[in-house]
Amino acid sequence: MHSNDKTFSGLVRKWYGCGVALPASPAPVSPAPDPPAWWVALDPGNAAPAYVQLAQGLRQRIESGELAPGSALPAERELAAHLGVSRVTLRQGLSLLEAEGLLRRRRGSGTFVSGPAPASRQLGLLSSFSDEVRAQGGVPGARVLQFARTRPAPQEALSLGLAPGAEVYRLRRLRTSDGEPMAVEQSTLPAALVGPLTPADVTDASLYALLSARQLAPARALRHLRAQNADAELAALLGVEKGAALLTTERVSWLADGRPVEYARACYRGDRSDFVMELRGEGA
Incomplete structure (x- = not known):
């Protein structure tokens, strides 16, 4: 029996006439994608209400420029589901930022980050x-x-x-x-x-x-x-x-x-x- 296959599995087949399943190499692990700019992690142990935490987190991202003027937030239903809050809680948080002039809501279009101060x-x-x-x-x-x-x-x-x-x-x-x-x-x-x-x-x-x-x-x-x-x-x-x-x-x-x-x-x-x-x- 002649073979030019000099790999370990080739030698096993040559000696025993059968193949041996070798452990597969682990697949490379892709790095976790960065969360979107509107992502806010709420802390259940924080005494502040969830809508206040949400407003604070979005405010920081707007003021830092992570959420640029003109950026659109996801639809309310989608955003509430991603953040794990009710739509009532979400609207309370967005209303705080709208009152501050940081967000503006357009009926039928969505919620957008406002531009610079007036x-x-x-x-x-x-x-x-x-x-x-x-x-x-x-x-x-x-x-x-x-x-x-x-x-x-x-x-x-x-x-x-x-x-x-x-x-x-x-x-x-x-x-x-x-x-x-x-x-x-x-x-x-x-x-x-x-x-x-x-x-x-x-x-x-x-x-x-x-x-x-x-x-x-x-x-x-x-x-x-x-x-x-x-x-x-x-x-x-x-x-x-x-x-x-x-x-x-x-x-x-x-x-x-x-x-x-x-x-x-x-x-x-x-x-x-x-x-x-x-x-x-x-x-x-």
Whole structure:
């Protein structure tokens, strides 16, 4: 009997005419996968209620950046099952974080991690939306929704002091910060004063910077502030629920020589913006 098989099992077959089953080599053990960023380990021995522990754990992951702004959490039923809590307990924990502005829930879409803290705007400071976003470390954006050279509406003509027959540029833009919708702005500018203007001039650009480049920088402005609820169109544009709270401003801006240069209205997301005013007492 001839064989070139010099392995141990080959020699056994040569000697005894049979095969011997050798112990199989153990399969390599794969490392355990990292838990998802939303995973929270609850401690039964902790005196804090489960929903508080859940909120604390998610808060730490959001503040550390493990759960990035815009991240979506699993559906409530799935998340409750993974964490071993009831949906009532889960909702209590998520509601705490929603009240803090760390989470936002969209009906029919799910629960998402909110972006940075709301940007504060000084009411007494005449600055552009782009400057305010950059001051918060964000990247401003502007998408043109409507653009027209047309006759002014009565309120526009009155605010801008226009003569009969004058024309204006009316532009409506969606303003964003790091791609997230923040406000819908509508600006009306006297066409004869501003000169040629195209939609490309005001796409992802600061209107105040453009005016400054044309020696038309606003020197002062009067701004009214009021509350408003989002209608269906504004809710869709801003990514909020219909009826959500908005901050609406109405502003007229003048040049240093007293000529009106802009009449503007803007609707800001109430959950992503706040306005700050410094007040002084008499004699201060």
